[in-house]
Amino acid sequence: MATHYNVLFLCTGNSARSIMAEAILNHKGKPVFTAYSAGSHPSGTVHPEALKQLELAGISTAGLRSKSWDEFSRPGAPEMQFVFTVCDNAAKEICPVWPGHPMTAHWGVPDPAAVHGDSAEIERAFRQAFFTLDWRISLFLALPLVSLDRLALKKEVDRIGRQ
Numbered sequence: 001m002a003t004h005y006n007v008l009f010l011c012t013g014n015s016a017r018s019i020m021a022e023a024i025l026n027h028k029g030k031p032v033f034t035a036y037s038a039g040s041h042p043s044g045t046v047h048p049e050a051l052k053q054l055e056l057a058g059i060s061t062a063g064l065r066s067k068s069w070d071e072f073s074r075p076g077a078p079e080m081q082f083v084f085t086v087c088d089n090a091a092k093e094i095c096p097v098w099p100g101h102p103m104t105a106h107w108g109v110p111d112p113a114a115v116h117g118d119s120a121e122i123e124r125a126f127r128q129a130f131f132t133l134d135w136r137i138s139l140f141l142a143l144p145l146v147s148l149d150r151l152a153l154k155k156e157v158d159r160i161g162r163q
Contacts, residue, residue: 014039038069
């Protein structure tokens, strides 16, 4: 296995869950990991509540933007070692062929942007999504990547997504 890993988090709109995952992993995983996020149909904006949850956790939001997954399938894009879908819609879509054949897994997280209600209910949904992603990323970072073979690593990464 490599000593530096690029990770891409995918969601349909790239406005909340994948953005939070990108920021959390970049915060917790440097210098070993570099995280990116993208969407199959990016909304073009980052949800303000996603930014609020990151800021409350002391995680930088600088440079976060909603972007298309096409950016990461073009020549010259960073080669990914891991690609995680964080929404059920993106998991069902036909993804581009990623250079380098990264390990893929589905880490489904309910969409906080789909929650309708008062501001407390919406904030609660975003907070829950943040904590779920933070917990899964912490488990992922605890894996002994260098010592696990690819099959064992795939099983562990999939297991994290089911928790």
